[in-house]
Amino acid sequence: MLNKAQLIGFTGADSEIRTTHKGKKYAVLRVATSRYTKKEGERQDFTTWHQVEIWSPGTVKWLEGRVLAKGTKVYVEGEIRHEQYTDDKGQKHYFAKIVVAGPGHELKSLDRPETNPEPEPGEEG
Template identity: 50%
Template structure:
């Protein structure tokens, strides 16, 4: 069985591409999603949730480097897991992380062209099928 995640949100920072000691690369993204509702008094409420997303595919990392930037609205697909780390005080912690498999820009920054999606199992499109 598998836990599949789909997010639509905005990048809160520029993608961070890191090269690991084994020469593999990882792209780290910080994605904000928002929920809106009205409380019992009829007042509009909003909640922002931040998500850590990691991409490991070389092709997708290249796409992210060329096409994804802070503030962009993106759709992310991936799987959910927890990563463990030990803080400075020696306490072990777990944080939720999404291992991204696909990313599609839903908005474009100035100077960017609509170049489609990137990810395992999806190629780059020409943007003609975008309905807006």
Template identity: 40%
Template sequence: MAGGVNKVILIGNLGADPDMRYTPSGAGVCEMRIATNESWTDKQGQRQERTEWHRVVVWGKRAELCAKYLSKGRQCYVEGRLRTRSWEDKDGNKRYTTEIVATDVQFLGGGGRGGGGGGDFPPPPEPDGPYDNGGFGGGSPDDDIPF
């Protein structure tokens, strides 16, 4: 496969309110910290849990929507790609960070000041005509599943 794949999908909760800023050229950028939880049962039968923290960066109009409607504790879906960048700190040391550059953010569940439900954009319009299955199988997607 040429080029590879760089895709991240998360569903998690914000650990703090989003941080909205603007670049000198006026582009909006919103930074968020999102926690995901993983749980499992260890060899001794004890339930274990681990929280992973993710740095998420959102640009443009979507950044402004995130800053407006998301807040600490709010659950969201994030889709994007990993990016590692570097800079020099005030002592001249080279520093690195890896973050997720979001291409899609949807607001889920309750919590935070934004309330529950829905995403940040309206749903796509319903099709005008009958369901088109592209010639595969019969019926509509609402037919009963045989198992």
């Protein structure tokens, strides 16, 4: 089975490090991708926003030492996960996110590739 997503886009906010209630660190990014069409000679742009969670320890550690600033061009490779939550009014909400957590998953800055993290042992990059 294959569950793989690849994105090239721009960060919509600075990267953020969070900690679970059990003390595990992970990073969160919002990434915008876009496509365009031409209709009657006019270009129409369409932007899609993606929530990205990074759980790979080496990449989280790399992000702790720097911030991927808003507007940074990035490459993301991970898997698609679908989640749901119930709000205060009892209404269910569904969303998808890209998760960078396993071998073959990665996050790279395309603006400054020389600063990208090295894969951890057991992670492919």
